[in-house]
Amino acid sequence: MTSSHGRGLHLAAAVDQRSAYDADSYVELARLAESGGLDFVTLDDTFARPGPDALAVLSRVAPATGRIGLVPTVTVTHTEPFQVQAAVATLDWVSRGRAGWRLDVSTTEGEARLFGRRHAAPADALWAEVGEVAEVAAQLWDSWEDDAEIRDTATGRFVDRDRLHHVDFQGSEFSVKGPSIVPRPPQGHPVRVVDATEGQARRTAARYADVALVRAASSAQAGSVRAELRASAEKFGRDPDTLRVLASLVVDLGDGEHAAEPGHGGGGPRQTAHGPLYRGGPVDLAELIAGWHGDRTVDGFHLTPVEPRRDLERLVNGTVALLQHRGLFRTFYPGSTLREHLGLARPANRYAVTGGAS
Amino acid sequence: MTVRRPSRKQIHLAAHFPGVNSTTVWADPRSKSQIAFSSFEHLARTAERGRFDFFFLAEGLRLREHKGRIHDLDVVGRPESLTVLNALAAVTERIGLAATVNATFNEPYELARRLATLDHLSAGRAAWNVVTSSDAFTGENFRRGGYLDRADRYSRAAEFVDVARELWDSWTPDGLSRPFAHRGQHFDIAGEFTVPRSPQGHPVVIQAGDSGEGREFAARTADVIFTRHGTLEDGRAFYADVKGRLAKYGRSEDDLKIMPGVGVVLGDTAAEAEERAAEIRRQQVSPQNAVLALEQIWGTDLSSYDPDGPFPDFDPVPDSSLTQGRTRRGDTVAMAEKWRALSREKGLSIRQTVIETSGRQSFIGTPEAVAAELETFVRQDAADGFILVPHLTPGGLDEFVDRVVPLLQERGAFRTEYRGTTLRSHLGLPDPAGKG
Ligand SMILES: Cc1cc2nc3c(=O)[nH]c(=O)nc-3n(C[C@H](O)[C@H](O)[C@H](O)COP(=O)(O)O)c2cc1C
Numbered sequence: 001m002t003s004s005h006g007r008g009l010h011l012a013a014a015v016d017q018r019s020a021y022d023a024d025s026y027v028e029l030a031r032l033a034e035s036g037g038l039d040f041v042t043l044d045d046t047f048a049r050p051g052p053d054a055l056a057v058l059s060r061v062a063p064a065t066g067r068i069g070l071v072p073t074v075t076v077t078h079t080e081p082f083q084v085q086a087a088v089a090t091l092d093w094v095s096r097g098r099a100g101w102r103l104d105v106s107t108t109e110g111e112a113r114l115f116g117r118r119h120a121a122p123a124d125a126l127w128a129e130v131g132e133v134a135e136v137a138a139q140l141w142d143s144w145e146d147d148a149e150i151r152d153t154a155t156g157r158f159v160d161r162d163r164l165h166h167v168d169f170q171g172s173e174f175s176v177k178g179p180s181i182v183p184r185p186p187q188g189h190p191v192r193v194v195d196a197t198e199g200q201a202r203r204t205a206a207r208y209a210d211v212a213l214v215r216a217a218s219s220a221q222a223g224s225v226r227a228e229l230r231a232s233a234e235k236f237g238r239d240p241d242t243l244r245v246l247a248s249l250v251v252d253l254g255d256g257e258h259a260a261e262p263g264h265g266g267g268g269p270r271q272t273a274h275g276p277l278y279r280g281g282p283v284d285l286a287e288l289i290a291g292w293h294g295d296r297t298v299d300g301f302h303l304t305p306v307e308p309r310r311d312l313e314r315l316v317n318g319t320v321a322l323l324q325h326r327g328l329f330r331t332f333y334p335g336s337t338l339r340e341h342l343g344l345a346r347p348a349n350r351y352a353v354t355g356g357a358s
Numbered sequence: 359m360t361v362r363r364p365s366r367k368q369i370h371l372a373a374h375f376p377g378v379n380s381t382t383v384w385a386d387p388r389s390k391s392q393i394a395f396s397s398f399e400h401l402a403r404t405a406e407r408g409r410f411d412f413f414f415l416a417e418g419l420r421l422r423e424h425k426g427r428i429h430d431l432d433v434v435g436r437p438e439s440l441t442v443l444n445a446l447a448a449v450t451e452r453i454g455l456a457a458t459v460n461a462t463f464n465e466p467y468e469l470a471r472r473l474a475t476l477d478h479l480s481a482g483r484a485a486w487n488v489v490t491s492s493d494a495f496t497g498e499n500f501r502r503g504g505y506l507d508r509a510d511r512y513s514r515a516a517e518f519v520d521v522a523r524e525l526w527d528s529w530t531p532d533g534l535s536r537p538f539a540h541r542g543q544h545f546d547i548a549g550e551f552t553v554p555r556s557p558q559g560h561p562v563v564i565q566a567g568d569s570g571e572g573r574e575f576a577a578r579t580a581d582v583i584f585t586r587h588g589t590l591e592d593g594r595a596f597y598a599d600v601k602g603r604l605a606k607y608g609r610s611e612d613d614l615k616i617m618p619g620v621g622v623v624l625g626d627t628a629a630e631a632e633e634r635a636a637e638i639r640r641q642q643v644s645p646q647n648a649v650l651a652l653e654q655i656w657g658t659d660l661s662s663y664d665p666d667g668p669f670p671d672f673d674p675v676p677d678s679s680l681t682q683g684r685t686r687r688g689d690t691v692a693m694a695e696k697w698r699a700l701s702r703e704k705g706l707s708i709r710q711t712v713i714e715t716s717g718r719q720s721f722i723g724t725p726e727a728v729a730a731e732l733e734t735f736v737r738q739d740a741a742d743g744f745i746l747v748p749h750l751t752p753g754g755l756d757e758f759v760d761r762v763v764p765l766l767q768e769r770g771a772f773r774t775e776y777r778g779t780t781l782r783s784h785l786g787l788p789d790p791a792g793k794g
Contacts, residue, residue, distance in 0.1 A: 021478040021554060023447065047467065050535070050552050053475040059444035060479045063395070079468060082419070082499040083438070090437040094395045094445035114467040116547040117501075144435065153385045156646040159435070161428040164421070177498035179421060179428070183393050183435040 009293050009329050010244055010300025010342060012040045012071070013315065017308050019050045026057050027064045029308055036316030037330050039341040040069025040100055042193070042302065047075065047111045055087055062095035069338030071100035071193055076133040077126055078106055078115040082176050085137035092185035097337035100191035100211070101137075103130050103204075127200035132171040134192055134208035139167040141189050142349045143179030165351045187339050188346045195248070196229055206232035206243070210344055213248045213302050217269050217276040222247045223297030244299040244342055247292065252279040252306045253314040275304075282318025289319065290328055369736050369772045370615055370743025370785060371763075372412045372456070373405035376751055377433040381621070381718070383641045383749045384433055392433050392751055395445060400752035402446045405453055408759035409773050411784040412454030412485055412562075413446065414584075414745055415439040419460060420496045422683035424650065425659060429683075431646050440472050447480035454781030456485035456564060461515040463500045466545060470522040473561045474553040482557030482780035486522075487564035487584060490515045490572075495682045512571040514544045519563060519579050521545055523790075529555040558780045559790040577603035580614060581787050584745055588618040588719025593740030615742040615785055621720035622746060622758050628723050635722045638749055639713045648709035651716060654681050655690050655697070665709040669698045718747065729765035736771070 015029040026043070033041045045054035054072035062070060070091060074084050084101075092099035105126035106112070112120045145163035152160075167178035189210075196205035196212040205212040206229050214229075216222035222245075230240035249269050268288065269276035278285060292298050305311030323329035339346055376382045377392045384392070391397050402413045417439055422429040439457035446455055455476065459469060469486075477484035490511035494504025506514065521540050528538045528551045539548035565572065565580035568587075576583045577600060587596035593616075601611045623638060625631030643651070645665040652669075653660050657677035660670060674690040701711045721728045735741050748754020766772035773784075782789060 021475075023479045023481075027448075047471070047552065050554075052478060052553060053472050056440065056444045056472060056475040056479060059441045060448050062445050063399075063448040078465070080463065080500055083464070086438040087441050090441035093393060093437050094442060096395070110549060114547055114549040115465050116545060117465070149435070151384060156644045157430045158384055158433055159428070159430050161430045164428050164434075174501040175498070175503075176500075177420070181419060181421065181435065182437055 007299060008343060009289070009323065010039045010246060011036075011289075011320065011323075011329065012042060012069075012246060012300070012302045013038055013312055014044065014302070014304040015041045015308060015312070016044050016304065021052050023057070023060045027061050029312055030058075030061045030065050030068060030070070032312050032316055034065050034068040036320040037324075037333060038068060038316075038320070039300070040071045040098075040191075040338055042071045042100075042102055043073065044102075045073040045075065046104070047078065047106060047114050048108060055091060059091055059094055062091065062098065065095075065098075067098070067333040067336060067341075069098045069100055069191065069341055070095055071102050071191065071338075073102040073104050075104045075106050076130055077121075078111065078117065081133045081136050081174060082140070082180075084133070085140045086180060086182045088137070088190050089141060089180065089182040089185040092187055092190045093182070097186035097339070099185065099187065100193050100338055102193040102195070103134060103208075104195070105130060124200040127204050129171070129173055130194070130201075131204045131208055132169075132173070134204070136167065136169040136171065136174075136176050137192075138189055138208075138347075139169060139350070140176070140178055140180040141184055142351050143167055144182075144184040145349050145352050146184050146188075149183065163352075184349070187337050188349065191338050191342065191344070196225065196245075202229065203232060205229060207236040207238070209243060210339075211244045211246060211342065213246055214298075215248050215275040216298075217271045219292040219295045219297045222292060223295065226297060226299075242344060244344070246300045246302045247298045248275055248302045248304065250275055250277045250304045250306060251285060251311055251315065252277065253282055253285065253311045253318070254307060255280060282314045283322060285315070286319045286322040286326075289323060290326065293328065367736055367742075368786075369732060369766060370617060371405075371408065371410045371772065372414050372454075372617060372743070372745040373401060373410050373755055374414045374416070374619060374745050374747040375401055376748050376754060377436055378416065378418055380432050380642045380647050381747055381749055382433045382751060383638060384751075385641060386750060388753055389750055390752055393435060393437060395442070397752040398437075398442055398446060399449050401748075401755060402450050402453060402455075404752075404755045404759050406450050408755070408763045409776060410453055411743070412456045412483075412781055413443075413450075414456045414487070415442065415458060416487075417458035417460060417489065418683065419463060420499055420683050422681070423495075424653070424681050429650075431644065431650060440476060443484075444476055444479055447476070447483065452483070452776045452779060452784075454483045454485055454562065454784060455480055456487055456562070456781075458487040458489055458566070460496075461488050461490055461518040462506055462511055463496065463502065464518075466518050466521040467525065467547060467549075467551075469518075470525040471551070471553055473522070474526060474551075474556045477556035477558055477561050478553065482782070484556070484558065485562035485564055485582070485781055487566055488515055488519060488580070489566055491567075493682070508569065508571060512567075512575050516575055516579060517542045517544045521547070523560055525551045526556065526560045527790075529553075531555055558782050562781050562785065562787065573600050574603060576600060576614065577609070578607045581782075581785065582615045582617055585616060585618045586718065588620045588741075590735060590738065590740045593618060593735060594738065597739050597741065612786065613788075615787075617743045617745050618741050619718060619745045619747050621718055621749065622728055622762070623720055623722045624725055624728060624757055624761060625722075626724065628727065631722045631724065635720060639717055642749065643709060643713045643716070645709060648712045651712045652708055654684075655693050657690065663708065666707045669694075669701055669708055669711070725761040725765055729762050729769065729771075732762075732766065733769060733771045
């Protein structure tokens with residue numbers, strides 16, 4: 001099994017803001033993150049609390065940015081898998097290959113009442129369904145081969161229908177015929193991000209995610225979850241090196257250059273109800289990031305600033321600048337797609353006939 | 359605030375992004391990607407440069423099939439509408455952004471939220487074209503599966519729009535969210551809407567559908583109708599019919615704009631325009647497309663027929679499953695008889711007959727003649743405006759915007775500048791009163 005040794009460091013940031021509905025503030029945050037060369041930004045979403053549709057916001061951000069990956073949360077419990085995969089594929093088209101998708105569930109009866117279609121269900125059952133949605137999405141992204149559009153004037157055919165495929169997916173809660181209405185997106189498969197914190201969610205992440213987020217308060221803890229995820233991915237028949245494991249930290253950089261809580265080992269995170277919280281200065285955060293990454297317990301970090309404008313600015317101009325200075329983080333984007341930033345290959349199409357006779 | 363009333367009835371214009379039908383001449387060397395964002399950007403910006411009211415995207419949720427195989431002759435595949443429009447909001451400033459979204463295979467809470475979000479992100483330019491087209495065929499892609507006959511589709515659509523408006527009204531203009539509860543025939547939902555009142559109050563609602571049920575639904579609910587009744591005679595009848603239905607819902611004639619989808623072909627002379635139009639029709643109705651049209655009417659495999667030859671001498675067989683994913687109703691025997699009669703009378707082949715009978719309404723001529731004719735249609739109450747359906751992506755509107763729009767402006771028939779910032783203001787629609 002290959003380790004993370006020699007691999008790049010991956011950094012992502014959340015651009016969540018409380019009750020912001022205008023486009024400009026999101027564009028500003030995403031551009032800031034892009035100026036730091038971050039792999040991607042995330043925007044969280046649920047049907048239960050105030051906030052705009054996250055995929056819509058990042059679609060609006062796409063033409064206003066050039067390189068940074070765009071990863072909205074799209075819940076899959078009350079939504080239509082066919083529509084969700086089409087929307088995510090479209091985000092990939094409008095961003096020219098920068099789309100990701102953070103899959104999540106809706107567990108409360110309150111959310112169920114907004115739809116009136118089904119009752120709330122236990123998280124493990126819903127996470128199993130997430131796996132089915134991830135699977136059907138990938139099949140639908142493949143349902144058009146890359147070169148299906150032929151524009152053959154001699155025969156009058158716009159597409160080669162032998163390169164379009166019904167997926168005939170039969171899940172436990174839904175079925176989909178296919179093919180997709182959207183041609184295969186630029187990345188082949190937009191990047192799938194899953195919070196692998198517990199239970200079935202972790203298994204679903206090991207099987208389907210390109211990026212798994214773990215909420216660990218120490219390097220050792222992150223390392224053990226990462227090892228478990230990689231082993232589990234291998235059991236599902238995956239090459240574990242196709243899975244990036246990022247530690248999720250909530251960061252509060254409002255306390256100056258150094259940790260306000262020395263008891264936490266130079267600003268080490270502590271567990272809170274919202275996940276591990278790092279509080280301290282940008283320099284110490286760089287230290288922490290370099291340390292965990294040096295331990296090879298994580299492939300990178302997903303950071304959620306408590307004060308988006310302030311903390312993202314400090315993150316980019318402080319922490320990231322320092323990591324760049326030390327040669328630990330890129331200073332420019334060598335590629336243009338999110339998969340390229342993450343060092344992940346463009347997936348082959350499962351339906352494509354490989355070589356020789358068809 | 360006093361609004362200066364234009365002295366003449368103003369034309370409304372919208373741009374349809376072409377695709378997924380035989381209108382699009384994809385074989386033309388000027389035809390570019392149907393999916394790349396740059397194509398959408400070009401067409402939307404062109405329309406905005408022409409001061410159009412809105413940019414319009416159609417929708418289909420299952421690829422069409424013919425004789426059990428995916429239809430391969432026309433443009434296939436398109437991005438998801440709302441996502442594209444959110445991206446277009448970043449590269450345009452004033453033009454309305456209209457998405458066709460099915461009311462059968464979506465849920466009110468989610469869709470109302472996506473539409474309100476687009477309205478926020480575009481600062482008040484969102485519109486929703488409510489379509490209901492659904493069949494078991496389309497349903498196979500959704501949790502619900504295939505269901506709903508036409509009457510139920512419209513009753514669901516009507517309740518859907520009502521619920522969406524309840525949700526949009528659930529926040530007061532000063533930012534207070536109130537819980538909602540709705541229990542009806544199709545929906546039983548409750549909770550709190552997560553998006554504050556949007557810049558237009560309600561996104562603009564468009565309807566496309568032609569049956570009695572469809573017209574009634576539009577009269578009760580819609581701000582705009584997208585119709586195929588594009589000729590002067592047809593348009594006047596449709597216009598009178600639909601506007602006549604408004605009073606019983608307490609609405610005035612100005613509250614609903616009627617906009618047929620039309621094509622435009624220009625030339626420096628009338629003859630040149632006619633020639634170009636004929637050439638476009640030949641490209642739209644390829645030999646293969648002519649046979650396809652024949653099969654769709656006859657309901658049977660006619661691949662052995664020569665498109666340049668005569669019609670079959672037997673009557674259509676009723677088989678509705680030959681073509682799926684496309685609405686084609688009406689009396690096929692009568693249709694076949696009409697085609698055969700025309701072919702006999704004028705000595706036309708199959709393909710020539712299809713070319714002759716199946717085009718949508720087009721305005722063909724010099725820019726001056728087209729401008730005059732468009733204005734005439736509007737002044738004679740055959741339409742309030744037009745949804746232009748170009749035959750080329752993405753440059754199909756360039757010539758219209760460069761050559762016809764200035765003439766309409768000179769005639770005082772079309773705005774020279776946007777007066778407001780929202781789509782409602784372009785359409786001259788009142789802001790919906792929030793139920794306080
Ligand atoms: C001009 C026009 C455009 C339409 N565009 C769409 C479309 O983009 N997607 C769709 O699913 N249905 C579309 N429809 C179908 C209608 O929504 C409706 O389902 C269909 O016309 C049948 O309803 P009716 O019996 O009332 O005409 C369109 C209809 C018309 C008249």
